[in-house]
Amino acid sequence: xxxxxxxAVRRLMLEDGYQETQIDDSVTSVSHLDQKLxxxxxxxxxxxxxxxxxxxxxxxxxxxxxxxxxxxxxxLEFLDDFIDDPxxxxxxxxxxx
Numbered sequence: 139x140x141x142x143x144x145x146a147v148r149r150l151m152l153e154d155g156y157q158e159t160q161i162d163d164s165v166t167s168v169s170h171l172d173q174k175l176x177x178x179x180x181x182x183x184x185x186x187x188x189x190x191x192x193x194x195x196x197x198x199x200x201x202x203x204x205x206x207x208x209x210x211x212x213x214l215e216f217l218d219d220f221i222d223d224p225x226x227x228x229x230x231x232x233x234x235x
Contacts, residue, residue: 139169140176146183154209164211171218178217182210194220195227205230 144165151161168179174192178199181187188210190198197220199213206216220227 140171140173140179142168142179142183144169147179150183150186151211154211156211168211168214171214172221174221175214175217178214192217195224196231197227 147165147168148161151164152158156164171179178189178192181189188200188203190200192198194217197217199210199217202208202213202216203210206212208216220230
């Protein structure tokens with residue numbers, strides 16, 4: 139699990155286009171992400187920067203965002219899944235990017 143200022147993440151999600159009705163569930167979902175993703179969350183909360191240094195099987199959150207046309211928060215969810223299943227990340231990288 140990661141730690142973050144819930145109110146700051148709520149504000150960012152509103153800025154990113156989330157509806158008020160989605161935010162509570164989305165913030166809760168972020169709180170359950172793998173601790174390895176903490177640096178990504180910290181950088182985004184600090185100044186909306188997206189680091190390219192963190193990758194799972196060569197996939198970065200930016201690559202996922204571009205491939206699936208999704209936002210940062212959804213990209214984190216994908217990376218979290220890939221932490222648990224790196225073979226899935228490798229397969230996506232080989233066949234889709």
